[in-house]
Amino acid sequence: MKALPDWAFTAAVAFCGFAFFAIAHATGNAIWTDVASRILVYGLAAVSLDILVGYAGMVSFGHAMFLLCGGYAVGILAREGLVSGFIQWPVAMIVSGLLAALIGPLVLRTGGVYFILLTLAFSQMLFFLFTGFSRYGGDEGLQVYPRSEFIRAVDLSNPDTLFIVVLLVVCVALYAMQRLAKSPFGLVLKGCRQNEKRMQALGYQTFRYKLLAFVIAAAVCGLAGAMLANVTGFVSPEYGSWQRSGELLVMVILGGMGTLRGPLIGAIFLLMLEHVLSEQTEHWPLLLGVLLVLVAIYLPNGLRTVSVLFRRQSNVS
Amino acid sequence: MxxxxxxxxxxxxxxxxxxxxxxxxxxxxxxxxxxxxxxxxxxxxxxxxxxxxxxxxxxxxxxxxxxxxxxxxxxxxxxxxxxxxxxxxxxSVFAELTVLENATLACQALSGRATYRTWRPIAADRQLRDSSLAALDKVGIAALADRPAAALSHGEKRHLELAMALVGExxxxxxxxxxxxxxxxxxxxxxxxxxxxxxxxxxxxxxxxxxxxxxxxxxxxxxxxxxxxxxxxxxxxxxxxxxxxxxxxxxxxxxx
The missing domain is CATH 3.40.50.300 (P-loop containing nucleotide triphosphate hydrolases)
Incomplete structure (x- = not known):
């Protein structure tokens, strides 16, 4: 079977996004766009984490710290009167990338369990650092006002406009990461995950590649944070809580790691489930737990392979 | 001597x-x-x-x-x-990659900065593909290029390893x-x-x-x-x- 071109997945996401938008409006459910924007943003954050977990084999348990970083970059700049999104959003990416470049050399010295622990430790440090920032709301959080401004016609305080902007940015970012996955750099990352010692014996200074992956993933997650700040109109240290990092990991693993599209599916699924179930019962995490166990047992490659359940005879790729 | x-x-x-x-x-x-x-x-x-x-x-x-x-x-x-x-x-081969990708990793290790490229797809690099195939050919396993490395026999994996070690003289x-x-x-x-x-x-x-x-x-x-x-x-x-x-x-x- 001939593989689909790189842009097919991005095009599918864009198509589904616009179709959803049209249906939501046609059925008088325009309020859905808010949830949809949130899902897209978390989806992008999960996809950026997949670059680390699924490609480079670095299981980060602190990835949400870059959501916090990007979110506060927007919140603080807005508070200080710098409202242009053309500046805010790139700054969110750069600051997140710089943070990763700073802590990367420390956390990348370790592997496996210690990498999990150290990324968690740094995200907790950032969490408590922002809890103490009283100028920017401390643990109460910070209102993002006004929203990022681009051009006059684009008003992000309108949920519809925001959804379209988020959809377009997410599609561009997805495409870029799809390219990365198939690039020479992407292959090096896969090699690092499977056998780092072998990579070194071939001549790769694996540390450099892993650090670059860490920085890229952080910058993309920072962009997601910047958009999340606009979606919720509010940033707080909770953005970078360890529970949030855990949710991102769940999205990646639930959807199917190492595939990019898997984590997006995972994000859609998890947040929809949360949205629907939390209206029925406050015990919804219990149901989620049961579901995770089932997926882990029956779909070890994640939800994206759900079709195997319906065609048991054929081979699973 | x-x-x-x-x-x-x-x-x-x-x-x-x-x-x-x-x-x-x-x-x-x-x-x-x-x-x-x-x-x-x-x-x-x-x-x-x-x-x-x-x-x-x-x-x-x-x-x-x-x-x-x-x-x-x-x-x-x-x-x-x-x-x-x-x-x-x-x-030690990369089991989840194809045989060709294994060889490609060995080949591009020598190409320096190119391995930091994140945009251009690896498949577009004809030269790299040719040199990777040549490396496989040297040990007689070029025909297996598109197989996942995990699917090779023990002896074939050994040959693949040798091919990877031999890249770049x-x-x-x-x-x-x-x-x-x-x-x-x-x-x-x-x-x-x-x-x-x-x-x-x-x-x-x-x-x-x-x-x-x-x-x-x-x-x-x-x-x-x-x-x-x-x-x-x-x-x-x-x-x-x-x-x-x-x-x-x-x-x-x-x-x-």
Whole structure:
């Protein structure tokens, strides 16, 4: 079977996004766009984490710290009167990338369990650092006002406009990461995950590649944070809580790691489930737990392979 | 031959792990195009020595020279770039990648900055694809290019490993038990393969299959308890009394 071109997945996401938008409006459910924007943003954050977990084999348990970083970059700049999104959003990416470049050399010295622990430790440090920032709301959080401004016609305080902007940015970012996955750099990352010692014996200074992956993933997650700040109109240290990092990991693993599209599916699924179930019962995490166990047992490659359940005879790729 | 400058020169290298002395005062050299075999009973420190030469383990003492340059302070990737390549005792290919991708990783390791490219797809690089296929062809497995490496037989994986080590004409090949786990047919095929390379690439070979060792090696060094007890051509090693005592248990050598 001939593989689909790189842009097919991005095009599918864009198509589904616009179709959803049209249906939501046609059925008088325009309020859905808010949830949809949130899902897209978390989806992008999960996809950026997949670059680390699924490609480079670095299981980060602190990835949400870059959501916090990007979110506060927007919140603080807005508070200080710098409202242009053309500046805010790139700054969110750069600051997140710089943070990763700073802590990367420390956390990348370790592997496996210690990498999990150290990324968690740094995200907790950032969490408590922002809890103490009283100028920017401390643990109460910070209102993002006004929203990022681009051009006059684009008003992000309108949920519809925001959804379209988020959809377009997410599609561009997805495409870029799809390219990365198939690039020479992407292959090096896969090699690092499977056998780092072998990579070194071939001549790769694996540390450099892993650090670059860490920085890229952080910058993309920072962009997601910047958009999340606009979606919720509010940033707080909770953005970078360890529970949030855990949710991102769940999205990646639930959807199917190492595939990019898997984590997006995972994000859609998890947040929809949360949205629907939390209206029925406050015990919804219990149901989620049961579901995770089932997926882990029956779909070890994640939800994206759900079709195997319906065609048991054929081979699973 | 003795006038030739050695490719690899190991001088008085020692290594201990905690209280265990793995290598003590090892000196040896490998001449251009030569197959130098390292034999010795289990626990003689052969693999530790190879790991030190590859740059994965730092010696406590002594120096390692490649083409006259001191490489003792270089790490594994730096030495690989200078031309020291190794294969592993336990087959180490990238199981989830295709055979071609395995070779591609070996090829692009030498291309420097190109490996940091994140936009251009790897498939678009014709030159890289050609050189990767050529590397596979060298060991006769180009036909398997599109198979996942995990689907290869043990012998085929061994050949893939050799192909990856041979990319870019290394100065020195470190082969850690290349025939381990192979059947008789596969072994003789691999011996033939190595014989073809012999003369162009210097090799340091660890092997327990003495038949294969004696048919391939120009010189042998016998390692006992971390120290070389004898170095010489196959005939002199065969008849060396000290070697018999330490390694062959005083019986005359009949390569089995």
């Amino acid at each position: 003795s006038l030739e400058k050695p490719v690899l020169s190991v001088q008085n290298v020692s290594k201990s792990f905690g209280g265990v002395q793995a290598n003590r005062d090892v000196s040896l050299d490998v001449l251009p195009g030569e197959v130098h075999a390292l034999i010795g009973p289990n626990g003689a420190g052969k693999t530790t020595l190879i790991s030190m030469l590859a740059g994965e383990v730092t010696p406590n003492d002594g120096a390692i020279y490649l083409d006259g340059h001191d490489v003792t302070g270089l790490n594994a990737p730096q030495r690989a770039k200078r031309g020291i390549r190794r294969s592993f005792q336990i087959t 290394p100065r020195l090949l470190l082969l850690d038990e290349p025939f381990a786990g192979m059947g008789a047919d596969e072994t003789s095929e691999m011996v033939e393969r190595l014989r073809k390379i012999k003369g162009t690439t210097a090799m340091l070979l660890i092997e327990h299959d003495l038949d294969a060792v004696f048919s391939l090696a120009d010189r042998l060094t016998v390692l006992v308890l971390g120290t070389p007890v004898a170095t010489g051509d196959p005939d002199s090693i065969r008849s060396n009394a000290e070697v018999h005592a330490a390694y062959f248990g005083k019986k005359p050598v009949t390569p089995c």
